[in-house]
Amino acid sequence: MSFNFPPPPPPKQKEPPKEFNFPTPPPPKQKEEPKQFNFPVPESNEIAYRYTSKEAESLFSRAGKRTFEEAMELLSNVERIMAGEDIIASLQEKYADKEKKMKPDLNTLNEVIRVVEKKVANKKDEDYFNEELGKAEAGGNEDKIRGLKIALDVFRAMTAPRPWGEGSLIHLPPEGKAIAIGDIHGHPDCLRKILDESKAIERIKSGEKLFLVFLGDYIDRAKPADSGDAAVLEAILELKHRFADNVILLMGNHETMHVKFSAANLEEVKKEFDKRGATVESEQRITNGWIIRWKDRETGERAMRLALEKPGGGVDVFGESSSPHDFPESMGKHFQDKGGDAYGRYMQFFKTLPIAAVSHNGVLLLHAGIAKGMESVKDLVNPTPEVEFQVLWNDPWDCWHLPNGAKFALSDRDGRRGTIFYFSEAAVSEFFAKAGLKALVRSHQQQNLVWNLLASLTSTDYDTPNIAYLEFDLKKEIADAKDLDPGLKEIASWH
Numbered sequence: 001m002s003f004n005f006p007p008p009p010p011p012k013q014k015e016p017p018k019e020f021n022f023p024t025p026p027p028p029k030q031k032e033e034p035k036q037f038n039f040p041v042p043e044s045n046e047i048a049y050r051y052t053s054k055e056a057e058s059l060f061s062r063a064g065k066r067t068f069e070e071a072m073e074l075l076s077n078v079e080r081i082m083a084g085e086d087i088i089a090s091l092q093e094k095y096a097d098k099e100k101k102m103k104p105d106l107n108t109l110n111e112v113i114r115v116v117e118k119k120v121a122n123k124k125d126e127d128y129f130n131e132e133l134g135k136a137e138a139g140g141n142e143d144k145i146r147g148l149k150i151a152l153d154v155f156r157a158m159t160a161p162r163p164w165g166e167g168s169l170i171h172l173p174p175e176g177k178a179i180a181i182g183d184i185h186g187h188p189d190c191l192r193k194i195l196d197e198s199k200a201i202e203r204i205k206s207g208e209k210l211f212l213v214f215l216g217d218y219i220d221r222a223k224p225a226d227s228g229d230a231a232v233l234e235a236i237l238e239l240k241h242r243f244a245d246n247v248i249l250l251m252g253n254h255e256t257m258h259v260k261f262s263a264a265n266l267e268e269v270k271k272e273f274d275k276r277g278a279t280v281e282s283e284q285r286i287t288n289g290w291i292i293r294w295k296d297r298e299t300g301e302r303a304m305r306l307a308l309e310k311p312g313g314g315v316d317v318f319g320e321s322s323s324p325h326d327f328p329e330s331m332g333k334h335f336q337d338k339g340g341d342a343y344g345r346y347m348q349f350f351k352t353l354p355i356a357a358v359s360h361n362g363v364l365l366l367h368a369g370i371a372k373g374m375e376s377v378k379d380l381v382n383p384t385p386e387v388e389f390q391v392l393w394n395d396p397w398d399c400w401h402l403p404n405g406a407k408f409a410l411s412d413r414d415g416r417r418g419t420i421f422y423f424s425e426a427a428v429s430e431f432f433a434k435a436g437l438k439a440l441v442r443s444h445q446q447q448n449l450v451w452n453l454l455a456s457l458t459s460t461d462y463d464t465p466n467i468a469y470l471e472f473d474l475k476k477e478i479a480d481a482k483d484l485d486p487g488l489k490e491i492a493s494w495h
């Protein structure tokens with residue numbers, strides 16, 4: 001993949017305020033500097049783009065079209081796989097049909113697995129199976145050929161380097177390629193274009209060691225509003241179900257936000273609203289949570305944002321028209337009377353998502369940013385609520401260098417003063433030196449940029465799939481983020 005954009009003009013360097021009132025700097029004004037992010041964006045994806053990937057097409061043929069029961073069954077299957085029920089289960093699923101046809105020498109898949117396990121234990125290599133397969137082919141024994149082909153597949157699957165989870169942190173395999181995918185936000189067309197353009201499914205099916213790392217924010221701000229969230233969730237779940245080892249789903253702030261809401265106590269929620277002067281008009285019970293409607297939407301929205309103050313323990317509230325937090329509503333529109341149940345089940349799932357992935361060549365992938373107080377990647381294994389909150393919410397300071405060499409500064413992004421931090425190059429640099437890292441890949445904002453240590457992928461809720469993903473090699477040694485993909489250097493040159 002390469003980014004063929006004209007090099008953008010050099011940015012306007014912002015002067016730091018003369019009397020910098022640390023630790024509450026003014027928020028960056030990204031929206032007022034469109035020249036920095038002047039990439040060509042197709043006017044309409046659906047019209048401008050001709051899909052070519054049959055695999056992506058087939059993935060989306062059912063996405064968002066399942067009944068409630070079908071969607072929840074898919075979710076349960078994925079939960080089972082993610083709970084560590086391992087490769088054997090997914091192989092059994094994969095070969096369920098073929099197993100029925102297997103006969104004499106290797107007559108059940110379980111027997112194949114047992115034989116392969118022995119070979120793995122005895123450190124036999126792939127040549128053993130290739131030799132046996134050669135003999136069977138020479139002998140023309142179709143049953144044996146079929147069984148050995150499956151055995152070879154099983155052997156490869158059991159001996160291949162796989163990503164592994166350590167608490168909330170995923171360790172990527174030491175070789176292969178990774179594609180980091182930024183916020184999808186309920187835009188199935190954007191996800192489809194990414195899968196189409198990268199040929200990811202075809203490549204995984206052909207045996208390429210390719211890992212898709214989704215950086216979170218699958219939901220909210222959907223397009224179409226009534227089915228986009230369901231379609232994206234079903235597509236990523238089907239991907240995870242079919243290619244459990246190749247698909248990594250990280251948590252974003254939108255997932256955690258809804259989880260926090262679904263765990264909130266209604267009386268506590270109302271108290272938070274009262275404190276902030278927002279009047280609750282009505283409340284509707286849904287599974288594991290509530291949809292609150294307030295009289296004055298603006299005051300309600302403000303109250304909602306302020307209610308996020310307490311990391312890990314705060315309350316979060318969603319109003320009837322509370323875009324960009326409209327996932328409960330979109331589930332209601334899509335599954336009607338089952339919408340609340342679907343919402344509740346997805347909340348259970350979101351709670352289990354890891355928050356970061358790390359590669360052997362020093363790339364750290366997460367939704368938003370590094371956290372104040374983090375000393376090593378081990379702090380992501382079982383993160384404190386504060387670290388987890390910041391990983392999902394923090395932003396890079398838009399000039400990258402905070403005044404006076406500061407590493408972190410409190411942010412008041414969206415009025416959430418007190419818990420979100422801006423981080424500077426100095427912060428990343430210091431953390432990377434301790435942690436042995438080279439590049440941070442994150443998304444979370446409407447900007448696409450590469451600085452020396454940071455690659456930020458724009459959110460697809462602005463219909464920009466072509467710059468919302470980044471492919472890189474997991475083995476190649478890199479010095480910094482600019483080495484992740486040669487095409488990115490062009491973008492990097494302006495800063």
Ligand SMILES: [Mn+2]
Pocket residue numbers: 183217252253254367443444445
């Ligand atoms: Mn986000």
